[in-house]
Amino acid sequence: MTIALETLTITDASRKLSHGEFSARELTESYLSRIERENAGLNAYLEVFDDCAEQASRIDERRAKGEALGSLAGIPLAVKDNILIEGRRASSASKILEGYRAPYDATVIRKLKEAGAVLLGRTNMDEFAMGGSTENSAFGPTKNPHDTSRVPGGSSGGSAAAVAGNLALAALGSDTGGSIRQPAAFCGVVGLKPSYGRVSRSGLMAMASSLDQIGPFAKTVADAELLFEAIAGRDPMDSTTLDPAQIQKKNKRAKRIGVPRRFLEKGVNAKILARFEETLTTLRGKGYKVCDIELPTITHSLAVYYIIMPAEVSTNLARFDGVRYGLHVDGDDLYGDYIKTRGAGFGREAKRRIILGTYVLSAGYYDAYYAQACKVRAVIRREFEESFRAVDAIAIPTTPSPAFAIGEKADDPLKMYLEDIFTVPANIAELPAISIPAGKTMPGLPVGFQLIAPYCGESALFSIGKDIDGD
Numbered sequence: 001m002t003i004a005l006e007t008l009t010i011t012d013a014s015r016k017l018s019h020g021e022f023s024a025r026e027l028t029e030s031y032l033s034r035i036e037r038e039n040a041g042l043n044a045y046l047e048v049f050d051d052c053a054e055q056a057s058r059i060d061e062r063r064a065k066g067e068a069l070g071s072l073a074g075i076p077l078a079v080k081d082n083i084l085i086e087g088r089r090a091s092s093a094s095k096i097l098e099g100y101r102a103p104y105d106a107t108v109i110r111k112l113k114e115a116g117a118v119l120l121g122r123t124n125m126d127e128f129a130m131g132g133s134t135e136n137s138a139f140g141p142t143k144n145p146h147d148t149s150r151v152p153g154g155s156s157g158g159s160a161a162a163v164a165g166n167l168a169l170a171a172l173g174s175d176t177g178g179s180i181r182q183p184a185a186f187c188g189v190v191g192l193k194p195s196y197g198r199v200s201r202s203g204l205m206a207m208a209s210s211l212d213q214i215g216p217f218a219k220t221v222a223d224a225e226l227l228f229e230a231i232a233g234r235d236p237m238d239s240t241t242l243d244p245a246q247i248q249k250k251n252k253r254a255k256r257i258g259v260p261r262r263f264l265e266k267g268v269n270a271k272i273l274a275r276f277e278e279t280l281t282t283l284r285g286k287g288y289k290v291c292d293i294e295l296p297t298i299t300h301s302l303a304v305y306y307i308i309m310p311a312e313v314s315t316n317l318a319r320f321d322g323v324r325y326g327l328h329v330d331g332d333d334l335y336g337d338y339i340k341t342r343g344a345g346f347g348r349e350a351k352r353r354i355i356l357g358t359y360v361l362s363a364g365y366y367d368a369y370y371a372q373a374c375k376v377r378a379v380i381r382r383e384f385e386e387s388f389r390a391v392d393a394i395a396i397p398t399t400p401s402p403a404f405a406i407g408e409k410a411d412d413p414l415k416m417y418l419e420d421i422f423t424v425p426a427n428i429a430e431l432p433a434i435s436i437p438a439g440k441t442m443p444g445l446p447v448g449f450q451l452i453a454p455y456c457g458e459s460a461l462f463s464i465g466k467d468i469d470g471d
């Protein structure tokens with residue numbers, strides 16, 4: 001049986017599965033044959049699980065028995081390789097985790113399993129989620145399905161390419177400074193970074209713990225919402241998750257959108273700006289009020305991010321010592337073991353950030369860098385809060401340029417870091433943000449339109465987002 005995967009959404013697939021138009025097994029097998037044909041070229045998956053068909057058949061059997069099924073019953077999903085799935089390998093695309101198997105399910109995985117999802121495999125990424133192109137993977141770069149000479153973005157490039165190339169119906173990624181939204185923009189799919197604390201980080205390999213969030217990639221805003229609902233919630237395993245009672249429900253429809261104009265003057269590709277303006281015009285046509293706002297300190301977000309993030313990275317990656325996880329290389333003594341294992345196991349970018357982070361946290365520089373960055377972070381957060389008195393959401397492009405060529409920025413970390421200018425503010429301020437496909441640039445490359453909402457205001461992102469993608 002052939003299923004038209006190109007136009008399929010989770011909503012459609014769920015309806016067709018429940019009407020018996022196709023079985024979960026048939027749907028999964030369609031994805032597996034697509035993966036078989038395309039994955040060697042795209043390198044979206046690091047591993048495709050060998051029991052996908054069995055997972056799907058179990059759902060079919062339960063459906064046949066008339067059992068109550070979850071919201072994602074029979075839906076084939078891809079999972080970024082830094083999220084633990086019990087008994088499976090998990091590498092964060094790093095050599096240092098060679099041979100490591102996850103001893104438990106991440107909370108989001110437990111929830112996906114309970115919702116009946118079929119887990120297809122582990123997707124490629126920048127090592128430990130550090131990068132914006134998936135070129136920092138120890139297992140080779142992923143290619144952008146729209147143009148295989150270009151990067152899919154990163155660090156969750158494998159998940160974005162899997163969804164864009166119809167190698168999965170939707171996927172999970174993680175976003176510390178844009179790693180869901182930027183690849184979503186480059187690959188022409190929807191990507192959501194939830195508010196900090198909405199989704200449990202238990203079982204997510206930590207990059208920068210005060211910034212990390214797991215979130216969905218999907219083809220439509222409605223699908224992203226469905227996946228978000230399935231994974232969100234308070235979790236005793238992550239004390240930073242919120243109690244649903246703490247989340248204020250706003251029933252008023254979001255109608256006012258603010259644009260921090262001055263921030264957009266910073267070297268944005270002209271075609272990206274043109275698509276951005278067109279989307280604003282569409283929204284005006286649908287009754288939204290669009291106005292300019294000031295967020296003066298937002299311009300410092302990138303500097304703040306590249307101090308706080310490596311500081312936390314250097315601490316989090318200290319656990320990879322050759323004793324507790326994965327790779328072990330023998331040195332002359334214990335210290336020698338550490339040096340040899342970490343030297344052989346980590347790639348260049350991981351090492352660069354560990355060194356940077358150790359430097360900004362060191363006794364002589366802590367006050368000058370880390371403490372200062374934390375203060376500026378508080379100011380940025382306050383400015384967002386103040387601006388949300390006047391607007392319901394803030395719009396900015398997701399990226400300053402479309403997907404770049406593989407190799408183009410690989411040797412220039414600063415150029416690569418500058419790509420994150422529009423995505424890091426939401427992480428710094430712990431706010432929810434979504435990237436929605438909004439047209440293309442001339443050579444057929446997708447462009448992302450980003451919306452940022454007040455803390456826990458995901459519902460505003462979904463309602464405005466649906467007015468953009470027409471769902």
Ligand code: GLN
Binds near residue numbers: 131154175180309
């Ligand atoms: N590109 C950013 C970085 O390199 C974002 C990473 C992320 O969100 N995991 O840090």
